[in-house]
Amino acid sequence: MPHIFYLFSIFTALLSPFYLSAQTRTPLYSSQSGFIAPLDIPLVLSGNFGEFRGDHFHTGLDFKTQGKEGFPVLAVADGIVSRVKVKPWGYGHALYLKHADGTTTVYGHLSRYALPISEWLLERQYSKRSFSIDSRPATEISFSVGDTIGWSGNSGSSGGPHLHFEVRDENEKPINPLQWGFHIADSQSPKVGSLRVIPIDSQGLENRSQTREVKSGGVFEIPSGNIRLAVEANDQLDGASNVCGVYSLEVFVDGDLYSSFFIDTLDFSTNKDMNAHAYYPEWKSSRTQIHRFTPLPGNRLSIYEFTPVVQLEVVEDSTMHISVRCSDAHGNTTTKGYTLFGGSSFEQTIASSQSESVFCPAMPSTVTTLEDGGVEVVWPERSFYNRETASLQVFSNGEFFIGPEDAALAKSFRVNLNDLEGDLSKLVAVSLSEKGIRLGVEICESQGGVVSFSSRRMGRYKLVRDTIAPRLLPKFSATPLVSNGNLVFHLEDELSGVSKVEGFIDGEWVLLRWDPKMKTAVYSVTDLHHIPGVKSQITVRVEDGVGNESFWTGSVEMGK
Numbered sequence: 400m401p402h403i404f405y406l407f408s409i410f411t412a413l414l415s416p417f418y419l420s421a422q423t424r425t426p427l428y429s430s431q432s433g434f435i436a437p438l439d440i441p442l443v444l445s446g447n448f449g450e451f452r453g454d455h456f457h458t459g460l461d462f463k464t465q466g467k468e469g470f471p472v473l474a475v476a477d478g479i480v481s482r483v484k485v486k487p488w489g490y491g492h493a494l495y496l497k498h499a500d501g502t503t504t505v506y507g508h509l510s511r512y513a514l515p516i517s518e519w520l521l522e523r524q525y526s527k528r529s530f531s532i533d534s535r536p537a538t539e540i541s542f543s544v545g546d547t548i549g550w551s552g553n554s555g556s557s558g559g560p561h562l563h564f565e566v567r568d569e570n571e572k573p574i575n576p577l578q579w580g581f582h583i584a585d586s587q588s589p590k591v592g593s594l595r596v597i598p599i600d601s602q603g604l605e606n607r608s609q610t611r612e613v614k615s616g617g618v619f620e621i622p623s624g625n626i627r628l629a630v631e632a633n634d635q636l637d638g639a640s641n642v643c644g645v646y647s648l649e650v651f652v653d654g655d656l657y658s659s660f661f662i663d664t665l666d667f668s669t670n671k672d673m674n675a676h677a678y679y680p681e682w683k684s685s686r687t688q689i690h691r692f693t694p695l696p697g698n699r700l701s702i703y704e705f706t707p708v709v710q711l712e713v714v715e716d717s718t719m720h721i722s723v724r725c726s727d728a729h730g731n732t733t734t735k736g737y738t739l740f741g742g743s744s745f746e747q748t749i750a751s752s753q754s755e756s757v758f759c760p761a762m763p764s765t766v767t768t769l770e771d772g773g774v775e776v777v778w779p780e781r782s783f784y785n786r787e788t789a790s791l792q793v794f795s796n797g798e799f800f801i802g803p804e805d806a807a808l809a810k811s812f813r814v815n816l817n818d819l820e821g822d823l824s825k826l827v828a829v830s831l832s833e834k835g836i837r838l839g840v841e842i843c844e845s846q847g848g849v850v851s852f853s854s855r856r857m858g859r860y861k862l863v864r865d866t867i868a869p870r871l872l873p874k875f876s877a878t879p880l881v882s883n884g885n886l887v888f889h890l891e892d893e894l895s896g897v898s899k900v901e902g903f904i905d906g907e908w909v910l911l912r913w914d915p916k917m918k919t920a921v922y923s924v925t926d927l928h929h930i931p932g933v934k935s936q937i938t939v940r941v942e943d944g945v946g947n948e949s950f951w952t953g954s955v956e957m958g959k
């Protein structure tokens with residue numbers, strides 16, 4: 400008896416570090432920095448660090464700005480301007496401040512910059528003849544804590560006025576800013592929803608069409624066999640209805656720690672592996688944040704603290720208890736339990752409905768190639784996160800289907816179309832949903848009779864020629880002038896999209912501030928000196944992704 404007790408104690412001692420690390424863990428970074436808040440209004444988040452976004456984890460905090468633009472944005476600490484980045488998309492007008500401790504803070508979607516940055520930027524844009532700028536001012540510009548560095552806005556790929564705020568370490572890796580102790584009200588615990596039970600075969604091929612949804616409480620019978628698990632989890636903070644991301648998940652299977660992750664830091668070089676962390680079919684279809692417990696073989700994220708060493712198997716006539724503990728960055732915690740009962744084993748059925756398709760096994764480590772009916776698809780190595788079955792079907796109307804549609808990809812695949820006839824210029828590949836709704840457009844290249852394009856979205860495609868030039872006209876009827884004297888143009892392009900916008904006044908290049916989401920390009924009348932009573936010749940040129948162009952010319956009195 401003493402011997403048994405002794406062995407048991409050793410066993411417990413061996414296991415306990417995992418429990419300890421799970422329960423007494425301190426975040427990688429703590430609120431020592433003394434950063435002040437970047438806005439002088441009550442801090443309410445519409446997005447947090449680590450939430451799922453498009454094809455990546457969100458790397459900062461989104462502070463709500465009461466639905467409007469123009470709040471002063473403050474330097475959170477003394478710092479030197481290390482980068483000014485202006486783009487029509489992404490963070491729009493962004494500022495990077497480097498601090499003495501090696502960290503950098505990033506402020507995105509600004510409406511405008513404070514002096515002297517605004518002056519430096521305008522000079523730079525005119526000398527480079529470019530709206531987009533990504534540069535560090537040659538003369539050092541520094542700000543003290545609390546200084547206004549610019550004003551909040553809605554520039555770039557922003558879904559509404561807010562401030563995107565990011566903290567990066569000395570290696571440019573984003574850090575969870577909620578560890579800096581900003582006063583953000585958060586009395587709400589994370590929401591943990593249903594479990595997803597994904598059957599897999601002995602080699603890890605997932606049968607996602609048979610994934611079961613299991614609710615907390617009760618006992619759920621599922622077919623016995625090997626499985627992977629994922630759970631729906633998200634978070635909300637006070638004062639906003641926005642669905643945010645969770646900070647950590649710890650999973651226990653039959654009482655033992657099975658897996659855990661903590662989103663303290665992220666890494667831009669692997670950030671798109673969010674698609675592999677997510678249960679991709681549902682992220683893709685419904686934007687539900689479902690977290691996998693087992694990282695897929697090709698997943699390079701470094702958020703996992705404890706990863707499973709054994710394959711989970713539901714044994715016939717046996718139960719399996721799964722406990723999920725989920726935390727937000729403010730320490731609110733939710734725990735949910737799920738019980739699985741092993742039923743009779745699942746019958747492996749081979750998909751026969753797609754007998755017109757060609758198939759091949761796809762592995763993360765190798766190049767995968769499929770060819771049929773003049774269509775060749777090439778996935779480079781490390782495209783797939785998991786073992787998959789790649790498929791290709793070419794239809795009689797020239798459309799084709801690339802599968803599996805419900806698998807995430809780490810890289811773009813290449814499609815080469817060989818047997819096309821007619822004019823091969825200005826072709827685009829349109830990705831279609833099952834119902835024929837356009838999901839995306841890829842611009843094709845044509846060389847030596849072969850038409851090619853790259854994409855990361857599998858599914859149905861059709862080729863279309865884009866011969867229609869962009870739409871370009873004054874935004875306001877009769878005249879492009881608005882009350883404050885600016886020139887405002889409306890521009891859009893249906894298929895390949897607007898790719899270039901240029902403006903000239905009396906033959907001289909002028910800055911057009913292009914906002915693709917608003918479909919506008921604006922010349923600010925204060926940029927140059929205009930003589931009252933003298934008309935200027937205005938020319939605007941817009942080009943789409945395949946080279947179709949539109950012009951607007953007119954004679955306008957600019958001075959007042």
Ligand SMILES: [Zn+2]
Nearest residue numbers: 459460461563
């Ligand atoms: Zn953001």
